[in-house]
Amino acid sequence: MRAIYIDELPWHEGYGVIQNNFDEIEMPVLNTSYQYLYAYLVDMNYEEYLTFCRESLSAKISRKSGAKYAAVHFPITEDFKRFVDLLDKKFWLATGK
Numbered sequence: 056m057r058a059i060y061i062d063e064l065p066w067h068e069g070y071g072v073i074q075n076n077f078d079e080i081e082m083p084v085l086n087t088s089y090q091y092l093y094a095y096l097v098d099m100n101y102e103e104y105l106t107f108c109r110e111s112l113s114a115k116i117s118r119k120s121g122a123k124y125a126a127v128h129f130p131i132t133e134d135f136k137r138f139v140d141l142l143d144k145k146f147w148l149a150t151g152k
Contacts (some may be wrong), residue, residue, distance in 0.1 A: 056080075059093075059143040070115070070128045073139060076095060080150075090124045094146040099144060 062074035075089055094104030108114035108127055112135050119123040129135045 056142050058146045059139060061129075061136065064128060065132065067128060069131055071131045071135070072126075072128060073142065074106050086125060090127075092146075093142055096149065104152050 056079070057076065059073060059075050061071040063071045073093060077089070085130075091101055097104065097107075097118055099107060105116055105125055105127065105144045110128065111117050112132070113130050115128045117123045
C-alpha cells in the first residue's frame, strides 16, 4: 500500500497533486499539516519545499492572501513521479513500518 501518491487533477489535464492515504494507516495523529510533512521528509522547511517544487519540478503554486498553505499543482512528469516515490519511501522509513 502506498502512503503517498499522485492524484491527477480532472480539471487540469496533465497535472496532479500529492495526496496521501494517512487515514487508512494506523499511526499516531500528526501534529502538522501534510504540506509540512512532505517538506520534512525531504529535509526542507516549507518555503524551501515550495521553491524546490516550483524550480525543480515546474509546479504551479498559488496561495490566497492570508492563506497558511499553498496549492501546489505539478505537471505529471517522470521527475515528479520519482519525487512522489521518494516521499512514499521516506514516509515508510520514518514510521518504521
